[in-house]
Amino acid sequence: MSFLIFRTKKLKSFGEISGSLSHNYRTRETPNANPQETPKNEHSHQSADDVLCGIKDRIPQKVRKNGVLCIETLMTASPEWQGWHNASKEAALFEKSKAWLVEKFGAENVIATxxxxxxxxxxxxxxxxxxxxxxxxxxxxxWLGGRTKLSQLQTDYHQAVTQHDQDFGLRRGIVGSKAKHTTIQQFYSQIQAPIVPNQAFEHVQTQIQPISTPVPKKPLDSQLSEPAWIASVIYKDVAS
Structure with missing residues (x-):
């Protein structure tokens, strides 16, 4: 059983926004990301600075103290969803998600994806x-004021994705469930958690071999940190 997932996070300072963007654009070390696959990421803007400028241009001059400057949303489906093995379904899911965001929050307010x-x-x-x-x-x-509005957002999102007889095989979360809502931060904490090997597995002795590819000097235009650059070279060497 696969579910449609929608999470939100309130960003109340430009420091929080910049921190989120540095993760998004991989300008800081991201242990749970595979550098070899990072070039496949898709951004509506070329850089984090472009997004930050777009956000600042949209925010009015007078802002209430402790007000929410930006809403970060995360939209996906359960890891076991079969659509991840179908490029057209995956693309359709994300396109429908973007269209729903524009319809719900307004095109001018959706700064970047x-x-x-x-x-x-x-x-x-x-x-x-x-x-x-x-x-x-x-x-x-x-949009986010209270449990009722958050629940309605979940419902609206699910209806927008599954309408027009295009069934992705994705269910909405149980309405009124007492399960605690998982935040974006908790979502990332879960996928970054180290994998604990099964104690029942037979111990296998292996001899570690040095990588065959010498680590080239990091290009000057690379946005990766030095550890991330080295990791990307190692990933390519041991990908098989």
């Missing part, structure tokens, strides 16, 4: 400035 292909499960990230067009003020409560 990214698709990560270098982590355990592909997922779509979006950065949304919660500007209420009626008041021209930031108003995250309009």
């Amino acid at each position: 990214s698709i990560h292909q270098d982590e355990t499960t592909p997922h779509l990230l979006a950065y949304i400035v919660p500007l209420d067009p009626q008041t021209n003020k930031l108003n995250a409560r309009k």
Whole structure:
């Protein structure tokens, strides 16, 4: 049984926004990401700075103290979803997700989107400035205010993805469930958790061999950190 997943995170400072963007664009070390697959990631903007400028341009000059500057959303499906083995279904899922975000939050408020292909499960990230067009003020409560609105967002998202007789085989989470909501931060914590080997496995002795590819000097235009660059070379050497 596979579920459609929608998570949100409120970003209340430009420091939080920059930290999220550095993870999104891999400008800081990302242990759970495979550097060899990172070039497959898709971004609506070329750089984190471009996204940050877009967010700043959308935010009004007067902002309430402790107000939500930006909403980060994560949209994906269960890791076991069969659509991950079907390129057209995967692309359709993300396109429908983007279209729903524009319809729900407004095209001007959806500043940027990214698709990560270098982590355990592909997922779509979006950065949304919660500007209420009626008041021209930031108003995250309009969309995220309370359990009822969050639940309705989940329902609306599921209906938008599965409408027009295009069944992705994805279920909405159980309405009214007492299960604790998983945040974006918790989502990443789960997929970054180290894999604990089964104690029942027979111990296998192996002899570690040095990598056959010498590590070349990191290009000047590379956005990867030095450890991430070395890791990318090693991944290519041992990919098989």
